[in-house]
Amino acid sequence: MNPLTHEPLNILGIETSCDETSVAVVRDGREILSNLVASQMDLHAKFGGVVPEVASRKHVELLNPVLHEALAEAQVGFDDVDAIAVTHGPGLIGSLLVGVCAAKALGYVHRKPVLPINHLEGHIYANFLVHEDIEFPFVCLIVSGGHTDLILMREHGIYEVLGRTRDDAAGEAFDKVARVLGLGFPGGPAIQKAAEGGNPHAIRFPRADMGATLDFSFAGLKTSVMRFMQGLPTPETRHLRASDVPLSDIAASFQQAVVDVLVRNLMSAAERFRVSTVALAGGVAANRCLRATATAAAHAAGLRLLIPPIALCTDNAAMIAEAGYFHFLRGERGDLDFDTFAVLPLLSPS
Amino acid sequence: MSVKILRGQLTSAEQTHTLGKRLGERLQAGDVVCLYGALGAGKTTLTQGIAAGLGVATWVNSPTFIFVTEHEGRVPLYHVDAYRLPVNDRDAARDIGLEELIGGAGVCVIEWAERVALLLPPERLDVRLEHTAEGRAATVEGFGERWVRLIEELSVSSGEQHTAQGG
Numbered sequence: 001m002n003p004l005t006h007e008p009l010n011i012l013g014i015e016t017s018c019d020e021t022s023v024a025v026v027r028d029g030r031e032i033l034s035n036l037v038a039s040q041m042d043l044h045a046k047f048g049g050v051v052p053e054v055a056s057r058k059h060v061e062l063l064n065p066v067l068h069e070a071l072a073e074a075q076v077g078f079d080d081v082d083a084i085a086v087t088h089g090p091g092l093i094g095s096l097l098v099g100v101c102a103a104k105a106l107g108y109v110h111r112k113p114v115l116p117i118n119h120l121e122g123h124i125y126a127n128f129l130v131h132e133d134i135e136f137p138f139v140c141l142i143v144s145g146g147h148t149d150l151i152l153m154r155e156h157g158i159y160e161v162l163g164r165t166r167d168d169a170a171g172e173a174f175d176k177v178a179r180v181l182g183l184g185f186p187g188g189p190a191i192q193k194a195a196e197g198g199n200p201h202a203i204r205f206p207r208a209d210m211g212a213t214l215d216f217s218f219a220g221l222k223t224s225v226m227r228f229m230q231g232l233p234t235p236e237t238r239h240l241r242a243s244d245v246p247l248s249d250i251a252a253s254f255q256q257a258v259v260d261v262l263v264r265n266l267m268s269a270a271e272r273f274r275v276s277t278v279a280l281a282g283g284v285a286a287n288r289c290l291r292a293t294a295t296a297a298a299h300a301a302g303l304r305l306l307i308p309p310i311a312l313c314t315d316n317a318a319m320i321a322e323a324g325y326f327h328f329l330r331g332e333r334g335d336l337d338f339d340t341f342a343v344l345p346l347l348s349p350s
Numbered sequence: 351m352s353v354k355i356l357r358g359q360l361t362s363a364e365q366t367h368t369l370g371k372r373l374g375e376r377l378q379a380g381d382v383v384c385l386y387g388a389l390g391a392g393k394t395t396l397t398q399g400i401a402a403g404l405g406v407a408t409w410v411n412s413p414t415f416i417f418v419t420e421h422e423g424r425v426p427l428y429h430v431d432a433y434r435l436p437v438n439d440r441d442a443a444r445d446i447g448l449e450e451l452i453g454g455a456g457v458c459v460i461e462w463a464e465r466v467a468l469l470l471p472p473e474r475l476d477v478r479l480e481h482t483a484e485g486r487a488a489t490v491e492g493f494g495e496r497w498v499r500l501i502e503e504l505s506v507s508s509g510e511q512h513t514a515q516g517g
Contacts, residue, residue, distance in 0.1 A: 018415075051436055052417065053445040092416060094445065146415030167394050168412045176389050176414075176433075219363075223390030223481075230388075232481050342416045 002082060010076055011328065012084045012106075013321025014067075016099030017091025017119045018146070019055050021062040024317035025074035025081070029325040032129060033074030035311070035318040038062045041186065056094035063102050070317075078110040083334075085324020088116040089344030090146065096340040104336045113333040115324045119315075120147060120346045121159075123281035125323040126308035126316075134306065138277035139269045141262060143284035145171035145186070148216050148262070150269050151346060156326045159346050162269050163214030170258055171284045173218040177225050177254055181247065191251050192287055198252030200289070202245055203228065204236050205257040207264070214265050214272075221257050225250075252289075259290045263297050270303055279306035285313040351472065353491065354498040356505050361485040366392040367399040369488060373475075374403020376500055377457045379425045382471055384463030387479030392486055393461045396477065400459055401427055413461075417446040426456030432465040443469050473497065 002009040008027050015022040024035040040058050071077065086103035089096060100116075107114035124140045139162065142149045148170045150163035168176070171188055178187030183194050205224050208217040227234045228250075229242050242250070262284075270278050278298055284290060291307055298305035312319060360366045377383070383400065385393040394412050401410040404423035413419040413431045421427040428451040435442050443449070443466055451458045452471055463470060473494035480487045492501045 051439070051442045051445075053441055090416065164409075165411055166409070169415060172412060172414050180389055219390060219394060223392075226388055226390040227481050230481055232483055343419060 009082050009325065009328070010074075010080050011321040011324045012071075012081045012112075013117075013317035013319070013324060014063075014084065014086040014099045014103050015119070015122070015315055015317040015320045016059045016063065016095050017087045017089070018095060018315060019058075020315040021059050021066050022315060022317035022320075023063070023067045023070035024321050025070055025076050026129070026318055026321035026325060029128065029322060029329075030132065032318045033076060034070040035316055036066050036070045036073070037311075037314075037316050038066050052092050052094050055092060056098055059095055059098035063098060067102070078106070078112070081110070081112055083113040083115055083324060083328045085115045085117050085320050085327070087119045087122060087320050088338055089341030090119055091342065093340055093342050096342075100338075100340050107334075108336060113328070114336060114338075115327045115332055115334045116338040117320050117323045117327070118344055118346050119320075120149060120151075120344075121323045122319040123313075124151065124153060124279070125326070126281055126312040126319040127279045127306045128326070129312060129318060129322050130308055131306055134279075135277055137273065138275050138279055138306075139266065139273060140279040140281055141266045141285075142282045143170045143262060143280070143290070144282035145169060145175065145188075145284075147171075147282060148218075149346070150214050150216075150265055152269070152273055152275075157330065161346065162273070163210075163216060163265055165216040165218065166210070167217055167219040168222065170216070170218065170262060171282075173222055173258060174255075174284070176222060180226055180229055181251060183251070188284055188287055191255055192289065194247055195252035195255045195289070196248065198246065198248030198250070200252040200256035202249035203240060203253040205253055206236055207257055207261050214269050216261060216265060218258065218261075221254070221261075225254055255287070255289050256293075259287070259293045262290060263293050266294065267297050267301060267303075270301065275303075277304045277306065281308065281313065283314045286310040351494055352498045353493055354501045355492075356490040356501050358488050358490075359482070359484060359486070360392065360479075360488050363392065363395050366395045366479070366486065366488070367402070370396040370399020370401075371403040372399075372504060373477075373490075373500075374400035374457075376503060377404060377425070379455050379457065380453050381457045382452055382474040383457065383459045384470060384474055384476045385459065385461045385479070386464055386476065388481060391479035391481060393479060396479065397429055397459050397461065400457070401429075404457060418448075418451065420456070428454065428456050428458045430458060430460045432460060432462040435462075435465055437465050438468040440469065475500070
């Protein structure tokens with residue numbers, strides 16, 4: 001609710017950081033009035049990768065229709081919008097610029113505050129869309145194609161990075177290994193599907209131990225899978241040959257190795273920082289194996305585990321609007337001078 | 351153009367890092383270093399070594415998702431990853447700024463360089479990393495006078511076996 005007018009507070013969210021064009025309207029930080037996502041996945045699969053130029057042109061093409069549909073579905077006009085929240089990083093610069101320019105133009109024309117939102121913050125806030133009663137502090141694991149970050153959230157807007165990947169993001173490891181295994185793109189869903197019915201303990205792929213840190217590394221795992229597939233010796237798979245192991249076992253064993261490391265660090269962080277709540281966020285949080293393994297571990301440790309529904313794990317504008325809602329409540333009204341950033345660490349305001 | 355080749359075995363990630371570091375210590379603005387090799391062959395580790403040699407203090411991880419990351423060092427390090435770029439697509443390469451990065455104000459390290467093979471400058475250093483039964487093998491190939499000299503320095507300081515070719 002708008003603290004001044006006691007009217008419902010509507011935030012328009014815009015997200016164009018990678019290959020999804022998304023616009024959403026969220027009311028009072030609770031109710032998703034609309035959350036439209038137009039994916040370019042098929043387009044990029046055709047090119048065998050994301051083409052930045054194609055991605056930004058596609059955003060230009062899609063943004064207006066998606067915006068109009070989002071407003072129509074929400075039955076909201078610009079008069080009813082209190083603020084516009086837009087992702088300004090991290091992501092592909094050309095793609096980010098499309099959303100940011102649109103947000104600034106709309107804010108200027110309709111005289112609405114424009115709030116720049118960090119994409120990672122948006123992922124965390126997907127959890128606030130579905131839970132009203134989240135207790136601080138909590139630890140959130142953000143896992144996606146571009147990120148693997150372990151964040152301690154002390155209160156709204158206050159973050160501490162506890163760990164992150166030293167090489168590849170978890171989603172990236174899925175994509176790359178999927179390519180090696182001859183599975184499709186994106187790798188996460190492809191490996192999950194291939195792993196169905198497979199034995200996750202068939203091959204003991206390595207789990208990187210990053211010592212006392214809460215960092216992640218997937219390079220050694222990637223190397224081990226690659227060597228295994230090439231028939232080269234590895235310390236873990238010495239007696240096994242790729243040709244003797246079903247693809248479902250290889251996929252399941254790889255998936256389990258990634259998930260084990262993710263969940264291990266999430267649980268260590270919870271213990272170290274004495275939190276009673278842990279959360280997942282980001283596209284890889286849609287992975288069933290991760291959801292199941294994290295659920296079991298949290299249950300065993302007596303922790304509350306928050307996982308957004310799958311549609312709110314992958315990139316979407318509702319989570320950006322949600323983060324924007326809390327910025328707005330803190331009194332932020334933004335201006336039109338902010339920039340876009342390919343790399344944008346999640347920092348607390350100083 | 352003169353060409354020189356250096357070959358060596360890398361039995362650990364530390365050795366890959368050290369090779370990168372020794373290379374990084376000798377690099378200067380405008381240099382282009384191309385990395386080739388299968389998944390997990392050590393391209394990112396080598397780049398982390400190069401970064402250390404360039405005095406980069408920030409974290410160097412895979413830029414696959416956003417194509418290019420820039421790091422401050424003795425000279426800037428442009429870390430390019432062509433993994434997700436369409437093969438030899440000039441427009442896509444231009445869009446990530448590859449043309450300006452090559453021969454720009456920093457050192458340009460390109461992972462999965464085979465995907466932009468037609469867009470690479472003739473004078474450059476190619477590093478190929480392969481999985482072998484013992485670990486990894488590195489083949490460093492320099493094209494042009496500067497790189498031939500650099501490889502000679504590298505091999506003198508390491509005593510690694512190398513083969514020279516005129517050309």
